[in-house]
Amino acid sequence: MAALEEEFTLFGVPLGAGPDGLLGVEQSDKTDQFLVTDSARTVILYKVSDQKPLGSWSVKQGQIITCPAVCNFQTGEYVIVHDHKVLRIWSNEDVNLDKVFKATLSAEVYRILSVQGTEPLVLFKKGAVRGLEALLAEPQQKIETVISDEEIIRWTKFSLLFKHPVLIFITEKHGNYFAYLQTFNTRILSKYTLLPGLEEKSVIQNFTASVQRKFITLMSLSSDGSIYETLIPTHPGDPEKNQVVVRSLLLKAVVSGDAGNGATLHILDRDHVAVLGTPQSASKDHLSIWNIKFQTLQASKELPQGTSGQLWYYGENLFMLHGKCLTVVPYKCEVSSLAGALGKLRHSCDPDTHAAPHFVNWETAHEDESQNSEQSRKNLRRKDEASLQPAVSASRQLLLTIKNDTEKHIEVELRKFLAVKQTPDFHAIIGDIVRGLLDRCKAETSFYPRNCLMQLIQTQVLSYSLCPALMEVALEKSDVQILQICLRQFPDIPEAVTCACLKVFLSIGDDKLQEADINTESVFDLDDAVQEEKMEEQTEVVENGFNLEEDSCSNCDKELKEKPQSVTQETSSSPVTPKRAALLNAVLHSAYSEAFLVAHLKDIPAQHITLFLQYLYYLYQKCSENAAMTLPGTHPPTLDQIMDWICLLLDANFTVVVMLPEAKRLLISLYNFVKAQINVYSELNKIDVSFRELQKLNQEKTNTGLYSIEVLELF
Structure with a gap:
């Protein structure tokens, strides 16, 4: 249960807040005192309990504070940066900032970060980090560049983990976000790419994070008004590798869709998050507390x-600008429970509860003491027995969670498990987790943890033999995205399963394909208009150096002459949509044995075989237009794969395809292409023979008139 108490204004005089608000609110070395930096020239020290300022300092006219003031908890002094590079340090006794310690740095500062228990850190705009003491010893030292060009720091957090400093900062470049994690006990800087989740189609507006023992929980508020969560391990496996983490939906629509107009969030504890913004059904800003464990709204204030x-928070106080005045809102968050989340938690003041008496009955005191002593011995015995039992491993605990908990909770626990450092038997553990999920899928028809399965497949340690039921369940659900990824990653898929995937890819409706998130990188996109112009400029259709209309074979050529426009239409546009083409390309790339595959291809309906042949013919045409006989794009099908699958389909279904009227023109086109290729290879063979004969003649002329001397040695 969480509650917001009555707010109060810290100081009645409006602050010098600009259009973007204040620069910051930071805690001083006294728990009840805070440094407030406005957006212009002033730093004010407030005492919350007295609701009044204790001191105020300003930079000179013409100077601008560019970094909020912080407290150096080791010395009790205050530190700011003005004009991006000028660092000032002062104490409570100082009056004029122009006369305090000054140091001009060699690079622009993004933020000074300070927490109790360690010295302040200086984070520069290019991503480099320095301790304050080392920087003061040599202010003009060279500052290296850590982040790339056009990469901008958007948010940062400094914390302690096991008494060791941990710094995380988020950068943005062209709409892509990256997380940098600096651990100072190991001196390792790790970079993570923040990939959007399957549900996320919006832009990130704000971040918040909490540092835990094994991972950092990073939450982001997006412009669609939803909160997304990312787990970043505190002990990365290989800092040199490009590491990727995925954002997943945590809370949906906590504020209105235009969250970019002044909305932010802060993690209060492991189960509660404070959100400042306009709710869906309101027209004015609200301060709200959400329970992320049970996804319920606990408190809200207009x-x-x-x-x-x-929004800033320290202790049990939330700080914000309400109008132009700095306002403090005290809050309380109790331990999260289902009863508390539903508002049914019984408090001690309920009439049903009975308080303990204020007197002691000496006649029963000895008996009560004996009972308490015996109970204490029993509890101690239970603790000793529990300590002897082996600890339940994280994977076993996750398997127990999979059997009983909700799909959302399983997804959260799985992300926590995957964020921890991998063990040598990681692939076997992942296989057990997948089998546990699939066993429950078969037992409960309504249970299909698609996001969990996607996370497990993305570990790239699975294979078909390790979890054969995965593709079986995906085929039942017609989950083409999972099937596509499995075809790309699994090297040991049986031919029967490959054909089953092909059936689903050819039969699934375009409306379902439109909704599916399919990787289309293997599909090239050619400008059909340019191709048509090229075809119009040609007076004859020429393929591989041969004019089909001049060929003197059979009635097939006559039919082509009667309808030349249809041929142009066939070759200029793909018979399938880009998403279906990407799925078919995954089948073309899959491994197979011809002897086993042909038998299963006979079970595919004739109209689907015709559609697949039309697509293969289209790919072949595009290959023929290129001198290198290759297709553009990333990892497209090769010419050998296209020709092999055309032969396989015709070998398995030729009799059926011949009887289909709609396949007649396709077979005629294929026939003419084969005939053209035969003519090409025949002429190339003649040229090859001619070159060989010329080479022999040249060798005979060269050897004419030459002699050799051979010396034999006898022993």
Whole structure:
């Protein structure tokens, strides 16, 4: 259960907040005192309990504070940066900032970060980090560049993990987000690419994070008003590799869709998050507390004067600008439970509860003491027995969660498990987890943890033999995205399963394909208009150096002459949509044995065989237009794969295809292409023979008139 108490204004005089609000609110070395930096020239020290300022400092006219003031908890002094490079340090006794310690740095500063228990850190705009003491010893030292060009730091957090400093900062470049994790005990800087989840189609607006023992929980508020979660391991496996983490949906539509107009969030504890913004059904800003464990709204407070979209929290106080005044909202968050989330938690003041008496009955005191002593011995015995039992492994605990908990909770626990450092038997453990999920899928028809399966497949340690039921369930659900990834990653898929995938890819409706998230990188996109112009400029259809209309064979050529436009239409546009083409390309890339595959191809319906042949013919035409006989794009089908599958389909279904009227023109086109290729190879063979004869004649002329001397040695 969580509650927001009555707010109060920290100081009645409006602050010098600009259109973007304040620069920051930071805690000082006294728990009740805070440094507030406005967006112009002033730093004010407030005491919350007295609701009044204790001190105020300003930079000179013409100077601008560019980094919020922080407290150096080791010395009790305050630190700011103005004009991007000028660092100032002062104490409570100082009055004029122009007369305090000054150091001009060699690079622009993004933020000074300070927490209790360690020295402050200086984060530069190019991603480099320095300790304050080392920087003061040599202010003009060279600062290296860590992030790439056009990459901008958007958010940062500094914390302690096992008394060791941990820094995480988020950068953005062309709409892509990256997380940098700096651990100072190991001096390792790790970079992660933040990939959007399957549900996310919006832009990130704000971040918040909490540092735990094994991973960092990073939450982001997107412009669609939803909160997404990312787990980043605190002990990365290989910092040199390009590591990828995926954002997943945590809370949907906590604020309205235009969340970019002043909305932010903060993690309060492991189960609660504070959100500042306009809810879906309201027109004014609200401060709300959400329970992320049970996904319920716990408390909400309307803010009629509007906010700057900024929120800070320390202890049990939330700080924000309400109108132009700095407002403090105390809050309380109790331990999360289902009863508390539903508002049914019984409090001690309920009439049903009975308080303990304020007197002691000496007649029963000895008896009660004996019972308490015996109970204590029993509890101690239970603890000793529990300590002797082996600890339940994380994977076994996850398997127990899979059997009983909800799909959403399983997904959260799985992300936590995958964020931990991998063990040598990682592939076997992943196989057990997949089998546990699939066993429950078969037992409960309504249970299909698609996001969990996608996360497990993306580990790239699975194979068909390790979890054969995975593709079986995906075929039952017609989950073409999972089938496509399995075809690309699994090297040991049986031919029967490959043909089953082909059936689904050819028969699934276009409306379902439109909804599916399919990787189309193997599908090239040619400008059909340019191709048509080229065809119009040619007076004859020429393929591989031969004019089909001049060929003197059979009635097939006559039919081609009667309808030349249809041929052009066949070759200029693909018979299938790009998403279906990507699925068919995955089948073309799959491994197979011809002897086993042909038997299963006979079970595919004739109209689907015709469609697949038309697509293969289209690919062959595009290959023929290129001098290198290859297709453009990333990892497209090769000419050998196209020709092999054409032969396989015709070998398995030729009798059926011949009887289909709609396949007649396709077979005629294929026949003419084969005949043209035969003519090409025949002429090339003649040229090859001619070159060999010329080579022999040249060798005979060269050897004419030459002699050799051979010396034999006898022993």
